[in-house]
Amino acid sequence: MKKQLVVVTGGSGFIAVHIILQLLQQGYAVRTTVRSVAKEAVVREMLTTGGITDFTDLSFSLADLTSDDNWEETMTGATYVIHVASPTPKLNFKNPDEMIRPAVDGVIRVLTAARDNGVKRVVLTSAYGAIFAGHKNRTTPYTEKDWSNLDDKNIHPYQRSKTMSEMAAWDFIKKEGNGLELAAVNPVGVMGPVLSAKYSHSNTQIQQLLEGKIKALPNVDSGYIDVRDVASLHILAMTSEKANGERFLATTGETLSMMDLANILKEAFPAYASKMPTKTIPNAVVKAAALTNPQLKMIASIVGKYAGTSNEKAKTLLGWNPRSAKTAIIATAQSMIDLGIVK
Incomplete structure (x- = not known):
């Protein structure tokens, strides 16, 4: 019997490579897109670290979200598409459109190619950033019913790009989908085992904490989730039949402060305990610093904000059951230590 083919976009990314790993383990054939041939070796290296020994069912396709080239060929014969690729957040952009346009155009490009090649369903990797931003005085957990409030001028362009690209995807399905199915996954802060020293930007804070590079922590609360559970x-x-037309928050439902994170690392890795920060930076100080340092803008927009989330929907509808935030955080640190990333 011929294996079902799944196209995974952006194969060298942290989430994407864990999705590919699980798909191969579950007997699917995978075709993944990379922006350069050099990335193929990185993907193979990470999958090897993850335990894959046979690459027969994995193929690569060169495709970029900013160009129409090769998307047609990439989708040929695929039953499903998991669209993970996303333009990397630029810290020093001149104009918010530099982040927003590629994200929106990229989603439409992928959905159009999927529809035109008879794909059954696309799963879009969206973000918690498309749910929580721009809400005032929140006191109840965010759910899939929530959308970031685009009328709020203070929303960071990264969150705006995530919100607008997911909205564009649902809009496309409604107006031009011609029966193409869509589901979205919205992860909170993603932790879990890093499979290569050439890893994603999502975990640098763990590395910086272990290396003693952070002297004090902003008052930022966040949900965390293990990348293996995001993949599953x-x-x-x-x-799942029930998932068509739905979005799912990928969260453990726990909310941790940055200090909680540091304390988990302290307890799990006593050898690094003395490097952990013990001080918190006042919110006003972070906000003031962000006025002159663009790299702090994203942090400044979320200090002191409520960050409760619920995973009730994914649990009840899909029977999903994630590991704890603590387990995910420890797994991140352990993998970084094992791979020699932590200096």
Whole structure:
């Protein structure tokens, strides 16, 4: 029997590579897009670290979200598409459109190619950033019913790009989908085992904490989720009848402060305990610093903000059951230590 083919975009990314790993383990054939041939070796290296020894069912396709080239060929014969690729957040952009346009155009490009090649369902990796931003005085957990408030001028362009690209995807499906199915996964802060020293930007804070580079912490609360559970949720969203037309928050439902994070590392890795910060930076100080340092703008927009989330929907509808935030955080640090990333 011929294996079902799944196209995974952006194969060298942290979330994407864990999705590919689980798809191969579950007997799917995978075609993944990379922006350069050099990335193929990185993907293979990470999958090897993850335990894959046979690459027969993995193929690569050169495709970029900013160009129409090769998307047609990439989608040929695919049953499903998991669209993870996303333009990397620029810290020093001149104009918010530099982040927003590529994200929106990229989603439409992928959905159009999927529809035109008879793909059954696309699962979109969206973000918690498309849910929580721009809400005032929130006191109840965010759910899939929430959308970031685009009327708020203080929303960071990264969150704006995530919100607008997910909205564009649902709009496309409604108006031009011609029966193409869509589901979205919205992860909170993603932790979990890093599979290569050439890893994603999402975990640098763990590395910086372990290396003693952070002297004091902003008052930022966040949900955390293990990348392995983010991957399994994408696959459930891909295969479950109930997932069509739905979005799913990928969260453990716990809310941790940055200090909680540091304390988990302190307890789990006593050898690094003395490097952990013990001080918190006042919110006003972070906000003031962000006025002159663009790299702090994103942090400044979320200090002191409520960050409760619920995973009730994914649990009840799909039977998804994630590991704890603590487990995810420890797994991140352990993998970084094991791979020699932590200096």
